Amino acid sequence: MKRIRQEVNDLINRGLDAHVRLAVTGLSRAGKTAFITSLVNQLLHTSTHDNLPLLAAARDKRIIGAKRVPQTNLMVPRFGYDEAMAQLQSMPPEWPVPTRDVSEIRLAIKYKTKKRTKKLLSSTSTLYLDIIDYPGEWLLDLPMLELDFAAWSAQQFNAMHGIRAELAKPWLEELDKLDLNEEANEKTLAHIASLYTDYLHKCKESGLHWVQPGRFVLPGELEGAPVLQFFPCRNIEAATKAGKHSVLSLLKKRYEEYQNKVIKAFYKHHFSTFDRQIVLVDCLSPLNDGHESFMDMRSALEQIMHSFRYGRNGLLKRIFSPKIDKVLFAATKADHITPDQYGNLVSLLQQMIHPAWQSAAYENIEMSCISMASVRAxxxxxxxxxxxxxxxxxxxxxxxxxxxxxxxxxxxxxxxxxxxxxSRFDFTSFRPASMNHDEPCQHIRVDKALDTLIGDKLQ
Ligand SMILES: Nc1nc2c(ncn2[C@@H]2O[C@H](COP(=O)(O)OP(=O)(O)OP(=O)(O)O)[C@@H](O)[C@H]2O)c(=O)[nH]1
Ligand SMILES: [Mg+2]
Known part of the structure; x- marks a missing residue:
């Protein structure tokens, strides 16, 4: 009963513009956990500190205070804010540990209203802000919905050159021993699938980001499930004797199950509930790693952008009606470069996402780019x-x-x-700066990000 009441309240709040679901994503190590931790930390301190001058509501002293409240979506794990803060505040300070799954945290922000319509109701309002952390790798899978197993396999093999071809060898050796016509043996398939997953992990370790299926490297709760036990195959057209119980037929079935139960389910149950999205991009590591890594990051971003292309008959429109109307791209870890380079970092990011940008603008999604450091080191x-x-x-x-x-x-x-x-870009990892327990952490333009993402909801 209590839960239903809360859900009804949520619906009313959404109608009154008093509830926003802000999704935070980015490829692994892009800086999602650091960003959410800093964002929550900044908002919790803003009534007592002038820490967010670029957020208009804070600058105008209209934010009365923010506090954490229990999330209403009970099916999603809680974002580990206290754990991350404890690490940043330890002696010596440490970065929060990597995360693997979707998680969520809710803030209630009390502010003085500016809008006359809202003022008629009361001079103060509360904005409920849900912040959701999810791996950007999950967005890499969307284009798979438009490919059948054979087409997807062909695409994977086309992309297998350079470092990839080298890393794929142990998996390919086993794959080539497999007869697609043969009756499927679960154990053999699980083994080859684990070699394929190892290959994807090795791609990531070598600085390559475009890995499909994205869930294989970040399985979350699906770790070890058979729906994650398939892999692309070559010479599919030659497998003319593949019957109902053959290797080929089982792999196809798992691929289709993955499309429906994993990819579509994520878009239906999570993505469709997001109002605003920030995509974090670490442009500096691929600059450090070299050309192949850089170009690979660019193509991964291009794939990610598909999720914000809602065309009238678009793929996503067929699954649900998307709501995201603002997407902010942020080049993270800007404290690794000198301020005179911030402008260059933003234009580099803009160039990386340029082609997809144009079509999104056409769909009436507001897009922008900034550079930012969530936790200054x-x-x-x-x-x-x-x-x-x-x-x-x-x-x-x-x-x-x-x-x-x-x-x-x-x-x-x-x-x-x-x-x-x-010129080799010299990018060294720094330890987070030590901080006082009663002070907000130091940042660069987290306030600008907030103003872009939720500034209009704090009017
Ligand atoms: N100097 C600096 N380094 C940062 C900043 N944000 C993140 N980092 C570095 O980037 C690493 C990854 O940051 P996380 O916030 O854990 O990234 P994530 O996207 O949550 O990573 P996963 O959970 O593994 O997907 C950190 O361990 C830091 O080394 C920042 O604002 N400044
Ligand atoms: Mg994380």
């Missing part, structure tokens, strides 16, 4: 060299040594392969 300043004053950043390395450096120029356009020959 460095200070910026200048150093005097024989060539004059140069900008620099300073912080403690993960090993605890003080380091001052100019990490290099960020290209403002998609770099050519010779960029990696000429």
């Amino acid at each position: 460095t200070k910026s300043g200048h150093i005097d060299t024989s060539e004059g004053r140069v900008p620099a950043i300073q912080g403690l390395t993960e090993a605890g040594e003080s380091l001052t450096l100019y990490p290099g120029e960020v290209p403002n356009k998609l770099p050519n392969p010779d960029f990696w020959q000429k």
Whole structure:
């Protein structure tokens, strides 16, 4: 009864513009946990600190306070805010541990209303903000809905060159021993599927991001389930004797099950409930890793963008009616570069998502790009060299040594392969800065992100 009442209240709040579901995604290690932790931390402190000057409602002192309230969606795990804060506040400070699944946290933000219509009801309002963390890898699967098993297999094999071909060898060796016409043996298939999953993991470890199916590397609650035990095959057209119980038929069945029960289910049960989306992108690691990694990140982003293309007869429109009307792309970890490079980082990100951007604008989704650091690990300043004053950043390395450096120029356009020959971008991991327990953590433009994403809901 209590739950139904809460759900009814949620519906009313949504109608009154008083409830927003903000989804946070990005490929693994993009900075999702750090961002949500910082965002919650900033909002909890904003009534007592001037920590969010770029969020208009905070700057105008209209935010009365924010507090955490229990989430209403009981089917999704809680976002580990306390655990992440404990790590950031430990001595020495540590980064929060990697996360693997979807999770959620709810804030109630009390603010003074500006809008006259709302003022008629009361001079203060409450915005319920649900923040949902989910792996960007899950969005890589959407295009699979338009491909049958044979077409998907062909696409996977077409992409298997360069580092991928090398990494795929152990799996391919076993795959080539398999006869698709043969009667399916669960154990053999599970074994080959695990080699395929290893291959996808190795791609990620080598700095490649486009991995399909995305759930194989981040299975969440589906770990070990047979629906994740399939793999692409070659020479499918030659398997003319494949009967009902054959290897080919079982793989096809699992692929279709994956399309329906995993991909579509995610879009129906989670994605369809999101109002706003922030996509976090770590552009700096692929700049460090080299050309192949960079181009791969770009194609992964292109795949991710499909989820925001709602065309009239689009794939997503057929499953549900999408609601997301604002998408913000944020280049994370900007405290790794000097402030004079922020502009370049934003234009690089814009270039990476440019083609898909245009079609989304057409669909009336508002899109924008910023650079941001959720949890600052460095200070910026200048150093005097024989060539004059140069900008620099300073912080403690993960090993605890003080380091001052100019990490290099960020290209403002998609770099050519010779960029990696000429200048190597020097990207070092820093330890988060130590913080006082009663102070909000230091950030760069988390307030700008908030203003773009929910500023209009705090009017
Ligand atoms: N300097 C700096 N590093 C950051 C920042 N945000 C994230 N990082 C680094 O990036 C790593 C990954 O950040 P997470 O927030 O755990 O990323 P995630 O997207 O949640 O990663 P998964 O849970 O593994 O998918 C951290 O361990 C830090 O090393 C930031 O604002 N500044
Ligand atoms: Mg995480």
